[in-house]
Amino acid sequence: MIKTIAGTKDTLPFEISKWQYFENFVEEVMSRFNYKEIRTPVFEETSLFARGIGESTDIVSKEMYTFLDRSQTSITLRPEMTASVMRSVLEHSLDKQQQLNKLYYISSMFRQERPQAGRLRQFNQFGAEAIGLEDPLLDAEMIIIAYDILKGLGLNSLEVKINSLGVPSSRENYKKLLRMYLDDKKGGLSEESKKRLDSNILRIFDSKIESDQKIMENAPLLLEHLDDGSLEKFETVKSYLLKAGVPFEIDPRLVRGLDYYTHTTFEIISRNVGSQSALCGGGRYDLLASEIGDRLIPAVGFAAGMERILLACENENCLVIPEDEVGVYIVRLNNDLYNETYNFALQLRRNSVKAELDYSRKSVKAQMREANKINARKTILFGGDEYTNNEIVIKDMKSGVQEKIGLSDIEKIISIIED
């Protein structure tokens, strides 16, 4: 038997309504902030991600689904959306048509990692990007939108963490300081962290290994060595968040794994999922446009993992979706009216009524059971004496009350069904 590939999942009919609810909610909030949806291809030229995200990152170096197509072009299934969105903005010169492009997406991403709780190889993210301006208000807005959506779904145990990475020049100075600090201590670092000394020294802060953490405990912090301009921006972001009522904590160790971040970085985590607790992450990436394009475009954005959010929702018992129901179930009283019953149901369906009926010549009892099972608000008994009198019986499934109506009086039938 052929099964789904490891790390991929079917979304089955019984769980689809919660996804639709979730997606609609995201769309609604995004549209209130006047963000426009953007859709880009699921696969791109590999170099877009290699250059955009950074060769040394884990995503690019070991997690991408990359393959050669029939014309020997290296293709990659997108592991994230930001690089694609920026590519699209550059390619279509959206940045020249208006100063600020506020965009959002809800799409599948692909990363070849070992699956576990809250981590799939094909997973869904929603996210937003505000491209074209460097006002810190937009940094704050990203956090506000993400927070409002998670909160709006009913999640409570959220922690918002923020940090600033400053600009490249102050960061380079700081890296020198950090390198000096680590110079006589690097023997005690883990193998993984030693590699990062050269590739991405900031990420050593991310290490969960105790000995590494001990060494990093007294390391100088980037936040304490930001240039004045960066510091001021960070302060501004914080003040906006305060005024917006978004609780946050500053986490100087929040450095994020992607190369393109500058200034603000943030993450929203939940204690109510497995070890993969980051529901949402993002930040400012003023350098990305120039990495993959020919000009500088300041931008800020975030991405949120939808499976993880739904996990958190399940564990917190929020997001209560109303049960599916059907307007009316047509019960066929005699099987010689098989086709007439169908046409009657069809007439209702073509008049926007959600109607169901039996397709297998079941007994009346079995049809009634079915009507009950699928939550039909009304049933219509079709056939028998009433049929010869050009009537049907309509029954309210909650009260059990039933009445006769003229078969051709569709208007009235519909109004009773919808009542």
Add this chain to the structure above:
RNA sequence: GUGGGUAUAGCUCAGUUGGUUAGAGCGUCUGGUUGUGGCCCAGAAGGUCAAGGGUUCAAAUCCCUUUACUCACCCCA
């Protein structure tokens, strides 16, 4: 890539120290009189006990291998 755990019906799981035709609940289908649901009752269908090998008179049960799933590390959403 590295560890740990699990694998019995569509689903959730029982299955004694190896011992006859492998069980339950839920779900599915049928029925509980003539044309009526929920609750209840009765019956039926449904299993190569993940796969392959070994030990044994005898294996779902013990041993080995493989595969799948799962959790965690790494990292990220």
